[in-house]
Amino acid sequence: QVHLVESGGGVVQPGTSLRLSCVASGFTFSNYAVHWVRQPPGKGLECVAVISFDGSYDHYPDSVKGRFTISRDNSKNTFYLQMDSLRSEDTAIYYCAKDHFQRDNWGSLDSWGQGTLVTVSS
């Protein structure tokens, strides 16, 4: 059974940094791309980062490019989201998610963590 558990959320001041972690289990972690998706309170979904199965490439939308960095450690079945220069508009629930497809085919998210709340406020 696939299981994803996020940690690292909290309340931080604008301009500071935070690192989220997601521990995965129940599948061959090194075969799948993984994602971070956020949802501001009462609003819709935005994919903020994806990393390939082997960590060789990653993608970010313009809203976080240059500020957020996704990484993974396949030996620990864990991936991360480093968030720098945080802004109030980054306030959201952050979900980690596993891709449905293996290896270089990616983009449908079939398993999600429970989410961790990040609040950016002075």
Next chain:
Amino acid sequence: EIVLTQSPATLSLSPGERATLSCRASQSVSSYLAWYQQKPGQAPRLLIYDASNRATGIPARFSGSGSGTDFTLTISSLDPDDFALYYCQQRSDWPITFGQGTRLEIK
């Protein structure tokens, strides 16, 4: 960036009725479209991927159709558990984008 527009914003139906939700893309996404269900306080759940393929464990009353720019999620006979928020999402081009959602509420 590919923009997905869902309609209607809210759909009010009764259990047992048929629900039809629409998603229109600002440019062709081929068949690279998924549908998710989200209930309050929960993470989204994948229902349909690549336009018409049901994800593991999804009941047969859920079906997806369409290609190019116009897509439909159909729930053939609404169960009380189906009243929730539904999002479409494309994987044709980066960044992955989601629609703004359709709220399916009990009439």
